[in-house]
Amino acid sequence: MWMESCVCVSCCLAGDHRGTQVELLESRRLRIIVQSLQENRREGQERAAGDTETVTALFRDIREQLEALEKRVLSEISRQEDEFSLTLTDLIQQLEIKKNELSRKIHHIEEMCSMADPLTVLQDQESDGAAICGAEGGDNEDRERDDMKVPGIRDVDLISETLLTGLAGIVTGVKGKIYGQEVTDMLLDINTAGNNVSISGDGKTVTFSDTDQHYPSSPGRFQYRQVLTTRSFPSGRHHWDVEGSESGIWGVGVSYPSIERRGDQSCIGDNNKSWCLYRRYNINISTVRHDSNDIDLPHVPSCNRIRISLDYEAGRLSFYELSDPIRHLHTFTAPFTEPLHGAFSVFYKGDWVRIIS
Incomplete structure (x- = not known):
C-alpha cells in the first residue's frame, strides 16, 4: 500500500499521524481548484483575444462597406447633377436659338419699316408679322413652356432608397456575423x-x-x-x-x-x-x-x-x-x-x- 511504503513527515516531527490524511486530501483539493482557476483564466484570455480579433475585423469590414456605400450614394448624386446640368444646357441652347431667330425677325421688320413704300411693308408683314404674333399666342406659348420645363434638381427618393437599402444590407450582414x-x-x-x-x-x-x-x-x-x-x-x-x-x-x-x-x-x-x-x-x-x-x-x-x-x-x-x-x-x-x-x-x-x- 502507498501509505505503508511512505513516511509521513508530519508524523516524524510531531509523532502523531492523526489528521494527516485529511490535510493531504485538502491540500490536493486546493491544488486542483487553483489549477482549474488558472485554466479558466487562460481560456478566458484566449477567448478575449479571439473576441478582440473578431470585433476588430468586424468594424474594419463595416467601415469598408460604409465607404463603398458612401461612394455609391455620392456617385448617384453626381450622376443626377450631371444629368440636370446637361438638361439645362440643352434648354439654354434652345432658348438662345429662339432668341436669335426672334432678333433676326425684329431686325428685318425694322429694315422694312425704313422703306419708303408702306404697301411693301404691309405685304411683307403678312408673313413675318403673322408668324411673330402667332408665336406669342396662348397655345404656342403653353406648348413651348411645357417643352422647356425645368426638371427637378435631383431624385431624392432614389438617393434615399440607395442609402437605406445599403445600410439595411450592412446591418443584416453584421447581425449574421454576430449571431449567425x-x-x-x-x-x-x-x-x-x-x-x-x-x-x-x-x-x-x-x-x-x-x-x-x-x-x-x-x-x-x-x-x-x-x-x-x-x-x-x-x-x-x-x-x-x-x-x-x-x-x-x-x-x-x-x-x-x-x-x-x-x-x-x-x-x-x-x-x-x-x-x-x-x-x-x-x-x-x-x-x-x-x-x-x-x-x-x-x-x-x-x-x-x-x-x-x-x-x-x-x-x-x-x-x-x-x-x-x-x-x-x-x-x-x-x-x-x-x-x-x-x-x-x-x-x-x-x-x-x-x-x-
Whole structure:
C-alpha cells in the first residue's frame, strides 16, 4: 500500500499521524481548484483575444462597406447633377436659338419699316408679322413652356432608397456575423410533444394544455410538457428569437436528439444532453440549467423575448434578452458532439412559448 511504503513527515516531527490524511486530501483539493482557476483564466484570455480579433475585423469590414456605400450614394448624386446640368444646357441652347431667330425677325421688320413704300411693308408683314404674333399666342406659348420645363434638381427618393437599402444590407450582414444565420423555417415537432401541450397549426407555438391531447404513440414523444424542433443544427452559426408568456414558468434551449424521453432525466436541462434558460415569473427570476445544475441570473427579467445564438464549432450557446438595449444573459460552453434541436418547455396553465423568427 502507498501509505505503508511512505513516511509521513508530519508524523516524524510531531509523532502523531492523526489528521494527516485529511490535510493531504485538502491540500490536493486546493491544488486542483487553483489549477482549474488558472485554466479558466487562460481560456478566458484566449477567448478575449479571439473576441478582440473578431470585433476588430468586424468594424474594419463595416467601415469598408460604409465607404463603398458612401461612394455609391455620392456617385448617384453626381450622376443626377450631371444629368440636370446637361438638361439645362440643352434648354439654354434652345432658348438662345429662339432668341436669335426672334432678333433676326425684329431686325428685318425694322429694315422694312425704313422703306419708303408702306404697301411693301404691309405685304411683307403678312408673313413675318403673322408668324411673330402667332408665336406669342396662348397655345404656342403653353406648348413651348411645357417643352422647356425645368426638371427637378435631383431624385431624392432614389438617393434615399440607395442609402437605406445599403445600410439595411450592412446591418443584416453584421447581425449574421454576430449571431449567425437567422433561422426562418424552425417548426415544432409534434411527434416529440408531450400529451399535456398543444402545438399551434403553424407549428410555431407550444401551449400548456389542461387536457390530454391523445397524440399517437411515438418513440420520440416526451413524457413531460416539452417539445423539440423538427430542424437540427449539426454545424454552423445560427440564431432564432422566441417569445413567452408573461406569467408562470417556461423554458427555451437546445437538446441532443438522444435525450431520454421519459423519467426525471428527460426534462430539458436535467441531463448532460440539453441546455436551457428558464423564466420563472412566479419568483421573478431567470435561471439557466445544464446537467441538473442551476445558475440564477443576477438581474430581474424586463422582457419576455429571448434570442438564442448557437456557434456549433466554437461550442457556444448564448442567450440574450431582446430588451432595449439587447442584454446578454448567459453563455454555455461545451464541445457539442451531436446535432442540436431547439427545445421548449411549459409548466402551468396559461404558459406558452412562440418562435418569432
